[in-house]
Amino acid sequence: MRPVAWLSPLLYGAVLLAGGYAGLAGLGETRFGWFVGGLVALVVLDLAEPRYARPVPFLVVRAALVVLVAASDGSGMARVLLLLLPFGAYFAFGRVVAVVLGVGCVGLVVVAFGVTAPGWTHDVERVSDLLMFAVGLVLTLAMAAVAVEEQRGRVRLAELSAAAERNRLARDVHDGLGHHLTAVSVLLEKASAFRELDPSVADQALDDARESARRALEDVRRSVRALREPFRLSSALAELAQGLKVDVECAGDENGYDPAVLLAVYRAAQEGITNALRHADARTVSVRVHCGRSGAELVVADDGRGFSAAEEGFGLSGMRERVAAVGGAVDVRSAPGQGTRLTVRVPR
Template sequence: MRSGRSLAGMSLSRPVPWVSPVLYGAVLAAGVYAWLAGFGDTRPALFAGGLAALAGLDLLEARRHPEGTPRRQAAVLLGARIALFAAVAAADGSGLSRALFVLVPFTAYFAFGRTAAVVLAVACALSLAVAGAVADPRWYADPEQVSDLLMFSVGLVLAVAMAAVAVEERRARTELAASAARVAELSAAAERNRVARDIHDDLGHHLTAVVVLLEKAAAFRELDAATADRAVADAHGSARRALGDVRRSVRTLREEGGGSFNLADALAELVEGQADDGVAVALELAGDERGHDPAALRAVYRAAQEGITNARRHARATRVTVAATLGAAGAELVVSDDGRGFAPEREGYGLLGMRERVHLAGGRVDIGAAPGGGTRLTVTIPRRTAP
């Protein structure tokens, strides 16, 4: 939309601009032939000048209104075309120039819609019938004149049908382009959410560990230098693992599918990487992960990572158990701790991202109180065959 004009007041640009020039050329050829052969009463100057004026009018409209003609100007241009059609038909001895009037409903369809086009098509057919009756009251008894009227009516119907098809095709293309743009927008949003989850799960987990370890080092600096040094070393290890995870995430973004993933090794590395900061993390793994959907296995790993992070950061737990079971029915993860319990109103981005990830894998997440106190996180993902 240009110049701030409303689309409601604009006609559609003509999707089939070749129709008018082709018809002008056919009429010109027939008129010139009739003039040279001496058929009828052809006035070449008026005939050729009228066709040239029509071509110039089309060219002027296309240049001034490439995206659609305002309705008021479209009505003025339509009136001018009808007058020129009549002038050319009056100057044409061949009689073929009457075919120009099929452009009246054709042009009107794009400017004013289907109803106006149909009304004008009927008006054109009636006008030809009235003109024939004025010239010959018994025109209906002349097979040639009746045939001309029928052919003209068929041409009007075809013109309206062609315009309708062109308009619907243009509308379908516009809707398809809008749908494609919407799909691209949703895909971009989904990718942003995925990256946000990865950043939270990877960096959030390791940075939490680094913060806890550095706080421990600060607390034990004067009391137990060896413990403080070990905490700093563990913090360095967590930072290095965070850097490795960032590099893996970058590779995942660049490589389709993200490469192979082994849940058992990832969980073992996750648990082993938990420093001695007063929280004991135990791993229980049962079943065979072969044949499971890699997306489900990654979701289980991320859920375990988030469960451990929350137990350390929020629950003040001293013991965390990570139990993963991979069976024929699917994958199940249970992360339980002995901390102060779970408050639903404190659910943040981490749990939200975990729910989204598990949901995308076709599973569900349940969080509640663990037997004997603490929090119990359960993730269940039905089995789907790995692609």
Template sequence: MRPLPWLSPLLCGVVLAVGGYAGLSGLGEARWVPFVGGLVALVALDAVGSRWAGSWERGSAGVGPRWRLVGLTAVQAGLVVVVAFADGSGMARVLFLLVPFGVYFAFGRVVAVGVGVAVMAFLVVAFQVTVPGWTRSVGHVSDLVMFGIGVVLAVVMAEMAAAGERNRVARDVHDGIGHHLTAVSVLLEKAVAFRQQDAEVADRAIEDARQSARQALEDVRTSVRALREPFRLGDALVRLTGPLGADVTCTGDESRYATNVLLALYRAAQEGITNAVRHGGPDVTVTVHCGPREARLAVIDNGSGFAPEREGFGLRGLRERIAQVGGTVDVTCGAGTRLTVVVPRRAAA
């Protein structure tokens, strides 16, 4: 799914409001059927394009989705032309920015810039045909210059959205893979230590290490799929801590909370357990309470802890993730380490 899925509906809504007002008040002549129908079709088309782009990125449908996206982009551009000519206010020209913006996520920056230049060339030709002497009109020249600036801003905006999405995936991979590789390392060390003394314990540790490795692969698939399937925090925490023998207590009603909040708590538990295994002692306790107003997660170990100034990428990424859902992170070290995460129920979805 492409970032900023609200952009197309927002722009279409603004164009509908301005163009509708212009048509009803007599400030401009609106051709209502192609105008309204085209805007509705653009919103629906953007939703379809988002799903197709996701299928192509996951590689689940071969080469087909790429060519479907090419056709979809052409249809989108055609609809924008229809809406622009049916709109009496001139506001609909802003919708042309959706074309290079959408192309960016399907085909990259170079193609998006090329499409933006092509759209500007089309507008020049359209002005030349429909508005003789437009080059002497300050309004039309300003419109073209502002559109050029808009193309640049659309590409920059797409870059920023893509960077944010890459950072999110990087945090997912770090939190998930990092935790499971740490678990595999600890379990294999345990197997080596008990190989001569207790073969049964060593075999069990190896089997748990295999399970952690399989869970790591599943985490990668889950991150790439953007976690589309229903998520259950309690079940996920039990699977997460099972191989390490950590104590888990889940109370409250997690169904009150959005999936992104539950995922943020899960990643926080992963990071806390990973740090506990690395720096802490053998006893790790995880508690989660999903209350009516806020959810509270605590990961506690009895190890030696670590200095606050040694906070690494994992905890920094965790703070960013929790801040995105309106929560807070607190880490205290003393006779052990305690990671506390609090997230309000009405966090942004």
């Protein structure tokens, strides 16, 4: 199927009107049987071509039908159908074959003029017809080139979208399930190590592991809900902080924000909270979100042990990529023993 699907029916209609008028008005000799039959066969060929991927036979049959219609047309308008040959060849075989075929079509018109109108080179009307045909050929090839590039652009866009979706899923796995499952694994190892030394510690580790598993399940359910219903940042943050020593405050209006933007803010908050509680041993963690008219700002602050810039891991790198994907920026300020302040700004 050619991207410019309307071109062939448009030319068929114009040729049918011109040839029919010429024949009925006595302006030219139109053999209606061959003329109409050839046009109908071209339409049938267009309808059948997408089902059978055999470009060479279809091109040969199309060329024969176009010559048949042109030979039985009294108006001479059917010559324009020759433009469909290099046009279709551009999509099936490429630019070089289309240009060569277009030059051949010009040569065919010149031969036809030589047979039907000897001395046509001295006829201004015939020369003008040839020049107009050549101009039409150039425009047709240009249209085919634009359509092919547009088609390639769509393919590249689809590939980029697929790659972006794969990266998003990878970040979701790390930011969500990855943290919870890591915690479950560590807590189970702790329970196993303290089973004989201190059963109470082992029991507490098992309880914490169950809680982390529950949170992992909740995270999966939240992701599924986000696919089925509108994502609400304030609700998601409230659920995330439930049962944790985290103070959450949401201000502004998140309506009108792209769900991808809100999800990026949520994942950034999740990463900041996880790092503060699990890695920084923070006693207090505050999360502040403000959704304004031009953009949203997230601030996650803790009083943990902090870290140096050289210690930044995959989690923060993935956060920066996610936020950058929605046009935002991440600022992390921390130092050993001075806590951490994570600021995320994204445009609306």
